[in-house]
Amino acid sequence: MKGYISLMRPLNAIMASLGTIIGGIIARESLSALYFYRLYIAMATVFLVLMAGNVLNDYFDADVDRINHPKRPIPSGQISRASARVLAIVLFATAVVVSVFTFNLIQVIIAIIAILLLITYEWKAKALGLTGNIIISLLVGLIFVYGSLSIRLSYLVLILSVMAFLANLAREIVKDVEDVRGDVNRVTLPKKIGKGLSLVASAVFIVIAVSLSPIPYLFFGWKIFYVFVVAISDILFIASVFFSFHDQTVGQNLIKVAMIFGLIAFLVGSSI
């Protein structure tokens, strides 16, 4: 049991499914028990897809993990690769079945597309560097849209999704610069165009994300209160650009913290 939990990484999956709820909360208008029902089902779907993705990650990384993470369930021999594959398939299938209970065809289709993207990522795209970074960042952005769809597709959630996509992409690139020595079987962006240019690309994505942040205030009638809160996130994002050039570990962690502040700004801004 402990091996299977370690394989599915439920905590990591819970954190991601939180994004679904946040998307739904930002998109809310009038709220009924039905919307909550749908939102909970969407959340459960994201949770199952993420757990399946985590299992798949260990399944495909079994060889590399024998050196890097010898205590993980598969390299340590606790769980066979075949069992892990069955578990991933069962979780993916359950996710699709659960998503049907949203009674929302678009949400079912998106769940299936997300699953296919995730399998592509783990199977092939991870090794492709930037392409892999883009796929995983698209999936991160999609989580908010998915929650929003339990109610309606909100433009505000789309802006949040684009910002999350850009920030996550920037962070993936900074992480690839951080790991450039250890990455032997991945053709990452810094390996192709060098560390300096990669960090410049990452900085450009951050700057675009930051410059999108006043939109809810400028065009959607959000109160100035939102600007005060999102300013903290923007300052952290800009700081992350400067730190990334000197210390990628601090830089990528700062992007993560800035993203959390940004989420809080959206939650608060949408509610006042």
Added chain:
Amino acid sequence: MKGYISLMRPLNAIMASLGTIIGGIIARESLSALYFYRLYIAMATVFLVLMAGNVLNDYFDADVDRINHPKRPIPSGQISRASARVLAIVLFATAVVVSVFTFNLIQVIIAIIAILLLITYEWKAKALGLTGNIIISLLVGLIFVYGSLSIRLSYLVLILSVMAFLANLAREIVKDVEDVRGDVNRVTLPKKIGKGLSLVASAVFIVIAVSLSPIPYLFFGWKIFYVFVVAISDILFIASVFFSFHDQTVGQNLIKVAMIFGLIAFLVGSSI
């Protein structure tokens, strides 16, 4: 520079100062630029106190870290113990000076009390097990009150603080059960009363925290929406109780995730 940043752990301090903003947001009534000014100053104070605390932690743990974390700035010889002590004192002093700019005597006094508690904790109380757990959990609860005081002392923020105190205390105890083998120079609760009774105590704190969660709905007129969101947090807290008895690593991490969901429920609930 890198050594000093590693000593101050700014990311960890940013996360804590986030709690100040959340306290201020929940307590808000009418909002003016003055309140934001005060809230930012309070946030800066918490940030500086936390960084000073992190430096102090490395200062007092230098001997233990020679074995457990040999690459940390002090054991690796990058920064001397004397320099670390000076840095901690400068940061604490700066925090007090900054807190004066809230122009709020209560906030200045609380900052000083928090600093004294933190020094006591790092110096002596950490080794005392439960007493140390209580001090650190009090400080966690205090962060929200501190932000709230930039506006007014809100009963709702007090409830959140009590819940955060209880959940954090429960988590500290589960962590002490997790580390019971490695802890040689700390007389923790599980060492005094055993693992089983410690986990029961932790479960009691969680159950009290969960049973406080409907108060904003029952007595403060918050919408049923809040109950839907806080229910997720409550379910995770209850799940953490069951997991803690089998796997303390999963249990204490689940408490952390449940706390994040609980914060989101308060943010959303206070805003609708």
